Amino acid sequence: MAWQISGQYMETCNCTFLCPCIVTNLQGTPTEGNCKAALGMQIEKGSKDGVSLDGIAFITILESKGPMGKGDMTVGLIVDSSADDAQVQAITAIASGAAGGPMAALAPLVGKFAGVERAKVTVTREGEKWTARAGDLIDETCEGVLNMEGRPLALDHASHPVNARLALAKAVRSMFNVFGIQWRDDSGTRNGHYAPFSWSG
Template structure:
């Protein structure tokens, strides 16, 4: 049995740009007392043990200690309502860390799984701007940062990160509200990362 997913992702947390949690491999504390983070994934191409999950979206929300490696995360998963039950179960197993891969490595840090819900997810990515709307629970829009001193317009990239991809584009949220699983925050103006991702196990 094997699986592979390829697509794009972005995240937004309440750290100032650039978030020290991701860039330190979870060994440096956040810039706030708690880390409130949302990660949205769009699967361009994907197969999980024979189940085609291409074209579907998944989101992860979490509330963690400032030093994320301390564990005790409170985390919830949101599955695309466009997914069949079989597809939702397959993606839930991957993003729940039950089938190996990157999410399995985070498993020991999760102290409380807040739930998994099926919601209508609208995901957009034009290369520099990224957004996700999940019913009335989540509305996040982020923009990759391009320095006014950068004549190439390539934007600021952070490499050697590893999760969820090796190289992330840094940016900030132009809008960010989350209210689900008993978690509620507004991270407008705070850190974002985005990247293509390719996972397999």
């Protein structure tokens, strides 16, 4: 059966702003040599195989040992603890690319699927500042980079699975500690993005 989800996304990564991965079509070497990123996704409306996914939040976390385009990435998934087993199964199929859709294009680059954790996941917005949290596993905030009119700068036509148009942001805070992926930074110099998303398959 066809599926669809739509909502809001934000992410931070360990690269110094602006992340070279996005502007080199995944061929650039991350600024720290490796890439660690967490993508917070708040589904506002969605369903798969008759299972409602309305209101469920999840975070996809990944680590690449070098340029993302070379593959061998480790990817894990954290789904909100309010989700039941059928919802977790549906989101896992979508987020891993197994159900097709935008994430399927990245699936060949994944060398290890680290599994699924459940935690209280929230994705919230305050103006142009976005925060995603997952228990004590993920705590990240990014804030939009604004032009002189106070509007967020954006990158268009990006080859990114979430949206071809991404707001540019700097990570205010990033803490990852899950699936053996660890990162902590509050320097305000690291990369972030946010955008609405609409996926289907």
